[in-house]
Amino acid sequence: MPCLRPCLTVVLLQVLLVGAFLHPSAPTLAQxxxxxxxxxxxxxxxxxxxxxVRLDACELQACVQMRAEIRQLLAEGRDPEWIVAYFEEEYGPQVHGQPPLRGFQSLAWLVPAVAVVGLGIGAGLRTRRAVRQRRSGVVPQIRSQSLPKA
Amino acid sequence: MSGHPSTTEPVAGPPPLVSRSLLLVVVAISVMLVLLALLAWRVLRAQPVALAVGEPAPSFHLQLIEGGSLTLADLQGQGVILNFWASWCDPCRDEAPLLEEAWLRNRDSDIAVLGVAHLDQKAAALRFIQTFRITYPNGRDSGSLIARAYGIQGVPETFFIDPAGNLAGVWRGPLTPDALQRFLPLIQPAS
Known part of the structure; x- marks a missing residue:
């Protein structure tokens, strides 16, 4: 029986794989x-x-418990936006990586936006003035060169 | 051909004192500076401040885990041991029996012990309370508002508040019998 050994190996591997999936500690696909x-x-x-340190990477027991809480809330059917809002309410605004776009903390978004717009306007005006100056300076020069000298 | 040069020369009016673009840039920078200053003021104000002994203890509204709520004003006239703890904090386990003992021994002499679960989950906090058979009131600090008001640096931390509502002492780290003996007389109501 030349195929006995490979066949046994395949069967053994299949048994091991099935066993691994059926083992209670093995995570299911849903988990x-x-x-x-x-x-x-x-x-x-x-x-x-x-x-x-982000919550997913933190190894403190406090964060382990918070991750378990997220998992539980997801299992209860809560959506991610609800969970993030809940965490902010329960543990304070420091759990949120970015300042909220409401209230006074919206200034953290507003200030850079105003800065960008202000710099854009400033740069635009400066460019426009430079172009005007170049036009008003260059064009007459060319014309004056083309004019016959009196 | 004498008319040409006059048409090509720019008509020069009186020069403005400040150019319009410069004015806009100054206004934009001023607005930005004002916004930045406001933001910095707000951020600095939000930083936890270290409370000084003798100052009025910050008022709070604590939702109790067992149900109901409690404010510092409710405890006016009593000495208060305000303890910040968490179920994930190992040193908090060490001090829990001591706090329970202090509560049982002093509750008849108008000393209240109050636990504040910091950055904790309700179920985990409840398990902690049951494990250590804690009978004094405990609540969760939603949004870490009380922790910020008291400027805690971590858990456990214990604040001793006298019957007039002023801070009599702060103990950072797990409470020890010696520390308890030191601070208890400071918050004892006058009999």
Whole structure:
């Protein structure tokens, strides 16, 4: 029986694979998908205890518990926007990576926008003036050159 | 051909004192500076401030985990031990029995112990309370408002508030029997 050994190997591998999937500690596809969604949301949030560490990467027990809370809220059917808003309300604005576009903190968005618009207007006006000056300076020069000298 | 040069020369009016573009740039920069100053003021104001002993303790409204709510004004006339803790904090486990003991021993002499769960989940906080058989009131600090008002640097931290509502002492780290003995007389109501 020359095919006995390879056949046994294949059967053994199949048994191992099935066993691995049926093992209670093995994550199901649904669990993995839930974890992926949990990490997607955690990536948007920041550890309120550390400085500059995202919630998905933080190893503090506080953050482990917060990730578990996100997972639970997702399992309950809450959408990501709701969860982010809930976290901001429960743990404070520091969990949000960016300042909200409302109230006084909207200035953090407004100031750079005003700066960009102001600089744009300034640059535009300066360019327009330079073009005007060039036109008013260059054109008469050419004409005067073409004119016969008296 | 004598008319040509006069038509090509720009008509020069009186020069403006300040050019329009310069004026616009100055206005834009001024607006930006004002906005930046406002933002900086707000950010600095939002920073936790270290409370000084003797100052009035910041008022708060605490939603209790068991239901109901409590404010500092509700405890007027009592000495208050305000403890910030979290279920994920190991040193908080060390001090929990001491706080419970202090509560049981002093509640009849108008000393209130109040726990504030900081950056914690309701279920986890409740498990902590059940594990350590805590019977004094505990609440969750939604939005970390109380933590910010008291300028806590971490957990555990304990604030001792006298019956007049002034801060009598702060203990950062797990509470020890010695610290408790030191601060308790400062918040004891006059009998």
């Amino acid at each position: 993995t998908a839930l974890d992926d969604r949990m990490y997607d949301i955690a990536r948007e949030l920041w550890c309120p205890l550390c400085s500059g």
